[in-house]
Amino acid sequence: xxxxxxxxxxxxxxxxxxxxxxxxxxxxxxxxxxxxxxxxxxxxxxxxxxxxxxxxxxxxxxxxxxxxxxxxxxxxxxxxxxxxxxxxxxxxxxxxxxxxxxxxxxxxxxxxxxxxxxxxxxxxxxxxxxxxxxxxxxxxxxxxxxxxxxxxxxxxxxxxxxxxxxxxxxxxxxxxxxxxxxxxxxxxxxxxxxxxxxxxxxxxxxxxxxxxxxxxxxxxxxxxxxxxxxxxxxxxxxxxxxxxxxxxxxxxxxxxxxxxxxxxxxxxxxxxxxxxxxxxxxxxxxxxxxxxxxxxxxxxxxxxxxxxxxxxxxxxxxxxxxxxxxxxxxxxxxxxxxxxxxxxxxxx
Ligand code: F0G
Numbered sequence: 158x159x160x161x162x163x164x165x166x167x168x169x170x171x172x173x174x175x176x177x178x179x180x181x182x183x184x185x186x187x188x189x190x191x192x193x194x195x196x197x198x199x200x201x202x203x204x205x206x207x208x209x210x211x212x213x214x215x216x217x218x219x220x221x222x223x224x225x226x227x228x229x230x231x232x233x234x235x236x237x238x239x240x241x242x243x244x245x246x247x248x249x250x251x252x253x254x255x256x257x258x259x260x261x262x263x264x265x266x267x268x269x270x271x272x273x274x275x276x277x278x279x280x281x282x283x284x285x286x287x288x289x290x291x292x293x294x295x296x297x298x299x300x301x302x303x304x305x306x307x308x309x310x311x312x313x314x315x316x317x318x319x320x321x322x323x324x325x326x327x328x329x330x331x332x333x334x335x336x337x338x339x340x341x342x343x344x345x346x347x348x349x350x351x352x353x354x355x356x357x358x359x360x361x362x363x364x365x366x367x368x369x370x371x372x373x374x375x376x377x378x379x380x381x382x383x384x385x386x387x388x389x390x391x392x393x394x395x396x397x398x399x400x401x402x403x404x405x406x407x408x409x410x411x412x413x414x415x416x417x418x419x420x421x422x423x424x425x426x427x428x429x430x431x432x433x434x435x436x437x438x439x440x441x442x443x444x445x446x447x448x449x450x451x452x453x454x455x456x457x458x459x460x461x462x463x464x465x466x467x468x469x470x471x472x473x474x475x476x477x478x479x480x481x482x483x484x485x486x487x488x489x490x491x492x493x494x495x496x497x498x499x500x501x502x503x504x505x
Contacts, residue, residue, distance in 0.1 A: 161187050164225055164325050171328075171360070174226050174319045178233035181258040185221035190333035190468070195435040197467075200452050201390040204462035208212060208432070209330055212440050212474030219326065219350060219472045220250035226322035227312040230253040232474060236310035237261065242296030243313075244346065244394045245275025246473055252284035252310050263309070265289050265296035270393050272439055272441065272478035273300065283418070291349070292388060294399045314349025315401045320356055323349065327357025330468055337362075337486045340460065342369040343470040345379060345417065346395035346444035348406035355409035366468070368405065368415030369460070371450025373443075377419035379406055391422045391481065394443035394473060416459065426485075428452060432471070439475030440480070447471075 162180030165172065176455040193398075195208030211219035228251070231239055241251045248264035255262035264279055268288035279286050289296050297313060300486060304311035314320065331337050337358065345351050353368050358365040372380050373390035385398030390422055400406065410417055415464050429445035434439045447469045454460040492498045 164322055165224060165229060166203045168325050169327070172226060172258060172325075174230045174318055174321055174459045175233045178229050180225065181229045181232060181254055182252060183215035183221060184226050185214050185225050186329065188329070190330060191438065192434070193436045193438070196333055196389040196431055196448075199431070200436070200448070201455060201462035201465070201467055204254040204465040204467055207327065207334065207466070207468045208436070208438055209468055210438060210440075211326070211462055211470060211472050212444065212477075216246075216250045216253045217274065217474040217477050218246035218250060219470070220246045221254070221322065222325055223314060223319035223321075223323040223349070223353070224250040224254045224312065226241050227316050227318040228258055228260070231310035231312065232258045232260060234310075236308070237307075238263070239310045239312045240300050240311045241265070242300045243271075243398060244293050245271040245279075246394060246477065247313065248284065248286070249278030249282065252279045252282035255284070256282045261285070263287060265300055267292055267296065267396070270396060273480055274474075274477035293397050293455040294388075297347075313401070314347060314353075319349060320353040323353030323361065326470070327354045331358075331361060334466070334468070336466070338355030338366045338468040339465040340369050340451075340467045341366040341369070341470065342451045342467060343446040344395050344443050344450075344472060345372050345374075345402065346391075346397045346405060346443070348379065348400040348402035352402045352405040352468070354470075355413065365403055367412060368410055369447070369450055369454060370410060370415065370417035371446045372417065372419050372470045373425060373446060374421045374479060377440040379403060379417055390425075392425050392443040392446055393478075394441060395446060416454070418450055418453060419460075420446060420453055424449040424453060429481075433464055433475065439472065440471040441473040441475055441478045442481050444471040444473050
């Protein structure tokens with residue numbers, strides 16, 4: 158029998174949410190920590206690489222961890238509608254959990270800059286999808302004010318209940334590995350996830366990993382120390398110029414003796430293809446950013462892989478962004494239904 162029934166059921170006493178609220182859950186969490194020996198041999202020689210495959214959450218991204226707690230808490234406090242700004246994944250997740258709770262949900266997304274699978278999810282779950290002619294950062298400013306002026310709960314990661322769910326990923330990593338990894342590598346956008354992992358590791362004990370955060374070069378405010386007014390990257394999930402949890406991310410990086418760096422879109426896509434082709438793990442481009450950051454850090458000598466355990470968090474599923482997978486790949490070969498023709502095109 159499957160005994161897993163979601164994060165709240167598993168960890169409730171360690172989560173700062175109402176202890177009596179009825180959980181709104183899609184049985185999120187409990188995602189695999191996959192060994193990645195082939196990719197590991199290439200990128201962290203002498204070390205070990207594991208992938209925390211968060212794309213296997215119910216709506217296809219790590220956002221479900223924070224959404225089960227945020228929606229549970231909002232419903233418990235009497236809210237019947239929620240709102241968020243999103244580059245796509247938060248929108249799909251909020252829409253699904255709101256549907257599960259029977260709440261209404263509005264999501265603000267940057268017009269034309271969200272991957273197809275995320276838009277499809279938000280629409281399918283019945284959210285009110287509003288496309289704004291602006292960036293995620295504009296959207297976040299708008300929903301913060303809207304939630305102050307109207308009776309609607311904000312479920313972006315500025316909501317503390319979000320981090321409560323997301324921090325459980327740190328505990329799962331340690332449980333699955335049997336120890337704390339030396340390095341935890343992940344993409345950084347609005348900086349909720351890096352803050353949540355650090356909170357989780359810190360609450361669990363003395364031993365903590367070093368954090369390696371990676372931002373896309375065209376949207377790297379934490380790396381450069383400057384707000385980016387017009388962030389640009391094909392990794393649209395992290396196309397963010399003014400992260401809400403910027404200060405908290407810097408603190409986590411500092412306390413962990415970690416580091417944060419920028420990687421180009423080409424480096425992101427190189428990591429994205431290597432994950433799929435060497436390990437059979439298909440994540441969305443933004444999710445490969447942590448791996449790209451690790452590759453760059455090892456190549457430039459700022460991280461020595463020898464004898465170290467690395468966990469890269471793959472935040473979202475590859476099917477979220479089918480266009481990125483198809484673009485740039487060789488198109489399928491079209492043939493008639495003839496075996497001779499088939500044998501003539503096979504590459505053996
Ligand atoms: N990876 C993916 C796939 C994401 O969707 C996000 C953020 C991140 C990484 C970065 O995480 O913001 O906590 O630093 N997506 C948000 C959204 C912004 O609206 O879905 P972060």
